[in-house]
Amino acid sequence: MNPQAAELNAVLQTEGAAALRLLSQKGKAIFFPRKGLVAQGMDAKGKAINASIGEAKEDDGTPLRLAPLASRIELNPADAFSYAPSFGKPQLRDRWAQMMKEKNPSLKDATLSRPVVTNALTHGLSVAGYLFVDEGDSIIVPRHFWGNYRLVFAEAHGAKLETFETFNGDGPEAGFNTAGLEETLLAPGEKKILLLNFPNNPTGYTPTGAEMDAIEAAVLKAAEAGKTVLVMTDDAYFGLVFREGIYEESPFVRFTNLHENVVACKVDGATKEDYVWGFRVGFLTFAGKGLSPKALAALEDKAAGTVRGSISNDSHLAQSLLLAAYDDPAYAGEKARAFALLKERHDAVDAELAAHPEYAQRFVALPYNSGYFMCVRIATGDAEAVRQELLKNYDTGVIALGDLIRVAFSSLPKAQIPTLFANLYAACGNV
Numbered sequence: 001m002n003p004q005a006a007e008l009n010a011v012l013q014t015e016g017a018a019a020l021r022l023l024s025q026k027g028k029a030i031f032f033p034r035k036g037l038v039a040q041g042m043d044a045k046g047k048a049i050n051a052s053i054g055e056a057k058e059d060d061g062t063p064l065r066l067a068p069l070a071s072r073i074e075l076n077p078a079d080a081f082s083y084a085p086s087f088g089k090p091q092l093r094d095r096w097a098q099m100m101k102e103k104n105p106s107l108k109d110a111t112l113s114r115p116v117v118t119n120a121l122t123h124g125l126s127v128a129g130y131l132f133v134d135e136g137d138s139i140i141v142p143r144h145f146w147g148n149y150r151l152v153f154a155e156a157h158g159a160k161l162e163t164f165e166t167f168n169g170d171g172p173e174a175g176f177n178t179a180g181l182e183e184t185l186l187a188p189g190e191k192k193i194l195l196l197n198f199p200n201n202p203t204g205y206t207p208t209g210a211e212m213d214a215i216e217a218a219v220l221k222a223a224e225a226g227k228t229v230l231v232m233t234d235d236a237y238f239g240l241v242f243r244e245g246i247y248e249e250s251p252f253v254r255f256t257n258l259h260e261n262v263v264a265c266k267v268d269g270a271t272k273e274d275y276v277w278g279f280r281v282g283f284l285t286f287a288g289k290g291l292s293p294k295a296l297a298a299l300e301d302k303a304a305g306t307v308r309g310s311i312s313n314d315s316h317l318a319q320s321l322l323l324a325a326y327d328d329p330a331y332a333g334e335k336a337r338a339f340a341l342l343k344e345r346h347d348a349v350d351a352e353l354a355a356h357p358e359y360a361q362r363f364v365a366l367p368y369n370s371g372y373f374m375c376v377r378i379a380t381g382d383a384e385a386v387r388q389e390l391l392k393n394y395d396t397g398v399i400a401l402g403d404l405i406r407v408a409f410s411s412l413p414k415a416q417i418p419t420l421f422a423n424l425y426a427a428c429g430n431v
C-alpha cells in the first residue's frame with residue numbers, strides 16, 4: 001500500500017475506527033497525492049517564473065483564453081478557465097458548509113468534514129461507493145429507489161441492493177415502513193450500509209418527525225448490537241418539503257453524533273437545490289461520533305483522491321457561478337419563488353385527486369409530500385401499457401416503474417395538471 005494511504009489509515013485507526021472498518025479495499029488504498037505534482041505546483045505558486053502547472057497563460061499571466069468563450073463569461077477568467085482544486089473551490093466548500101448549517105439548524109454545533117466537491121450527486125454517490133463498497137456488500141434501500149443506484153452501486157462496485165417495503169400500507173395514508181428498515185438493519189452482518197433519499201425519487205415521500213425518530217432509533221439499535229453502520233444520505237431534493245409535519249432537515253443530522261459505530265456521509269449538491277441540472281456541482285460531507293477532526297480530514301483526502309483519479313477536478317466555471325449566486329442579494333428571493341412554484345404544482349395534484357374520487361378505481365396515489373415527483377399505483381398492474389397508451393393517444397409522457405406511474409409534477413405548468421390526470425384516468429380505462 002502507498003505510504004500516504006497507510007498514513008491516512010493510521011489516523012483513522014486511532015481517531016475514526018468505525019470509518020476504517022467501513023472502508024472498502026479501494027477506499028483503504030486511496031489517498032490524495034499531497035507529495036506529488038499538486039504539492040510541487042503549490043510550492044511554485046506566486047513565483048516570478050512559474051513553469052510548473054499544466055495551464056497555458058497569456059503574456060500578462062491570466063489564463064490563455066479564446067474570445068468566443070471569454071466574451072460570454074463575466075467572471076474573472078481565473079475563476080472560470082483555470083483548474084479548481086480536486087477538493088473543490090475553497091470558498092465554495094466553506095460557503096456550502098455554512099449554508100448546510102443554516103438549512104439544518106441541528107448541525108449548529110456538529111463536527112463535520114469540510115465538503116469535498118464532486119461532479120454533482122451521481123458522482124458523489126459513485127465516490128462514496130468507491131470508498132465504502134466492496135464486491136458483495138449489501139446496500140439497504142427502500143424498495144422504491146432511484147434506478148441509477150443500480151449502475152452506480154451494483155454494476156460499478158458489485159453491491160447488492162437489499163430492499164425493504166417503503167410503506168407500511170397501500171393507500172395514500174400509509175407511512176414509512178420503519179419496522180422493515182429496522183429488521184433489515186438488524187439482520188446478520190457486521191457491516192451495514194444504509195442509503196436514505198428524502199425527498200424520495202420516485203415517490204416524493206419524506207418521513208414525518210416521528211418516523212425520523214424511529215429511523216434514528218433503528219440505526220442506534222444496530223450500532224448498539226455491535227454493527228458498524230454507514231448512513232449515506234442522498235439529499236438531491238433537499239428543501240422541497242410541501243406539507244406541515246414533515247421532517248425538514250436532512251436525515252444526516254441524526255447520525256453525525258449518534259454512536260461510535262455510526263458514520264454519516266452526506267451526498268448533496270446544487271443540481272436540484274439551485275435548479276442547475278447541467279452545472280454538475282455536488283458535495284460529499286462526513287461526520288460521526290467516533291471521528292475526530294483529523295479523521296474527518298483523512299476521509300476528505302480519500303474522497304479528493306477518488307475525485308483526482310476519476311474526474312481530476314470539477315468545473316471551475318460552474319463552481320464560481322454558484323458562489324457568485326450565493327452572494328447575490330437576489331438569491332434568497334429567487335429560491336423562494338422557485339419553491340412556491342413547485343409547491344403550487346404539488347398542491348394542484350392534491351386538489352385534483354381530491355376532486356376526482358372516481359380516479360381511485362383506476363389508480364391510487366402512494367404517499368407523497370415533497371420533492372419533484374409523486375407515484376400512482378395502476379389498478380391493472382400494467383403501468384407500461386398505460387404509459388404506451390398515454391404516448392399514443394393522449395400526447396402525454398410519464399415514467400412507468402412496474403405497477404407504478406411516476407409523475408414529475410415539478411416539470412408541469414399548474415394548468416396542465418388536471419389534464420394529465422384526466423388523460424391518465426382515460427388511458428387506464430382503455431388498456
Ligand SMILES: Cc1ncc(COP(=O)(O)O)c(C=O)c1O
Pocket residue numbers: 119120121122123146197200201234236269271272277282
Ligand atoms: C435521488 C437522486 N439522486 C441523485 C440524482 C442525480 O443528481 P445529479 O444530477 O446531481 O447527479 C438524482 C437525479 O435524478 C436523483 O433523483
